[in-house]
Amino acid sequence: MDITLKIRRFDPENDTEPHWEAYGVTVLPTDRVLDALHKVKWEVDGSLTFRRSCAHGVCGSDAMRINGRNRLACKTLIKDVNPDKPITVEAIKGLPLQKDLVVDMEPFFDAYRDVMPFLITRGNEPTRERLQSSKDRERFDDTTKCILCAACTTSCPVYWVDGQYFGPAAIVNAHRFIFDSRDEGAQQRLEILNEREGVWRCRTTFNCTEACPRGIEITKAIQEVKRALLTRAV
Amino acid sequence: MWSWVAHRVTGVLIFFFLFCHVLDTALVRVDPDAYNRVIDTYKNPIVNLMEVGLVGAVLFHAFNGLRVVLIDFWKSGPRYQRQLLWAVLAVWFVLMAGFIYPMTEHTWGVLFGSEG
Numbered sequence: 001m002d003i004t005l006k007i008r009r010f011d012p013e014n015d016t017e018p019h020w021e022a023y024g025v026t027v028l029p030t031d032r033v034l035d036a037l038h039k040v041k042w043e044v045d046g047s048l049t050f051r052r053s054c055a056h057g058v059c060g061s062d063a064m065r066i067n068g069r070n071r072l073a074c075k076t077l078i079k080d081v082n083p084d085k086p087i088t089v090e091a092i093k094g095l096p097l098q099k100d101l102v103v104d105m106e107p108f109f110d111a112y113r114d115v116m117p118f119l120i121t122r123g124n125e126p127t128r129e130r131l132q133s134s135k136d137r138e139r140f141d142d143t144t145k146c147i148l149c150a151a152c153t154t155s156c157p158v159y160w161v162d163g164q165y166f167g168p169a170a171i172v173n174a175h176r177f178i179f180d181s182r183d184e185g186a187q188q189r190l191e192i193l194n195e196r197e198g199v200w201r202c203r204t205t206f207n208c209t210e211a212c213p214r215g216i217e218i219t220k221a222i223q224e225v226k227r228a229l230l231t232r233a234v
Numbered sequence: 235m236w237s238w239v240a241h242r243v244t245g246v247l248i249f250f251f252l253f254c255h256v257l258d259t260a261l262v263r264v265d266p267d268a269y270n271r272v273i274d275t276y277k278n279p280i281v282n283l284m285e286v287g288l289v290g291a292v293l294f295h296a297f298n299g300l301r302v303v304l305i306d307f308w309k310s311g312p313r314y315q316r317q318l319l320w321a322v323l324a325v326w327f328v329l330m331a332g333f334i335y336p337m338t339e340h341t342w343g344v345l346f347g348s349e350g
Binding site: 157203204205206207209217219220223226227 | 235238302305306307311312313315
């Protein structure tokens with residue numbers, strides 16, 4: 001089938017403002033938006049710039065705003081985004097635009113690093129692995145699924161305001177360790193998220209939950225961190 | 235996201251109403267006659283329409299506020315936020331349907347009846 005892709009292009013060396021450009025390509029309804037982008041890049045205009053690595057929904061490189069919603073181009077089928085009309089593709093919002101569909105992810109990863117997304121323990125190392133019951137593992141199972149694609153953080157209207165808010169992805173990854181029975185850094189992380197730009201800036205708009213390509217209940221995780229701050233119990 | 239937007243919009247509308255309301259009610263302590271004259275200017279269909287809008291804004295803000303409380307404090311609140319929103323809209327619709335005629339009865343008389 002013939003479809004039209006409307007891509008928001010930006011070349012920092014020649015453009016002052018991004019502009020929309022339309023490309024006609026022939027694809028199958030079961031192709032993905034990423035396949036259509038590849039067709040444009042490989043057969044029409046080689047200067048089109050976007051990120052993708054695994055192309056199978058695991059690496060989280062190709063989050064983009066497709067028809068006004070944040071999704072992974074590699075997990076979005078053409079037939080699911082109303083191909084009768086032009087399909088709009090633009091970079092995710094709220095992060096500095098570098099070129100075409102590529103944004104500077106550093107502010108996003110800064111917030112991620114700030115919540116200390118690694119196991120914190122004290123005392124002597126056990127000689128064998130750190131044991132955990134399946135019930136304790138289940139407690140934070142949902143937030144282990146994050147692939148750091150930034151679809152959630154860049155769908156958040158609070159994050160769009162000034163980019164100072166930690167953002168859903170950082171909180172999800174803090175949640176993954178705060179509620180891990182083997183971890184001892186929960187209070188430190190809760191203090192970090194109790195700051196001005198922490199969890200309290202979440203206004204439960206649920207955009208993050210709807211944007212997550214992994215189906216993580218992000219707002220639920222943020223609310224759990226808020227409640228942990230109120231009760232100081234994890 | 236739109237429930238969040240509507241919550242902000244209704245909140246600002248209610249704030250402006252309260253602002254005017256405090257001012258006009260305070261007038262009664264300054265000059266009761268002036269107060270009566272101001273209140274008389276409110277007796278027209280346009281202000282009546284604004285009153286209907288005010289009731290709509292207050293009802294949405296109140297019930298969506300309860301929804302936000304449930305999302306904050308009820309463990310399953312975030313999971314059922316969409317159903318809660320439909321419940322808010324359903325309650326809003328039922329109450330508005332009940333309110334609208336008693337609130338506008340006089341205006342209909344003024345506009346189309348013999349009272350005017």
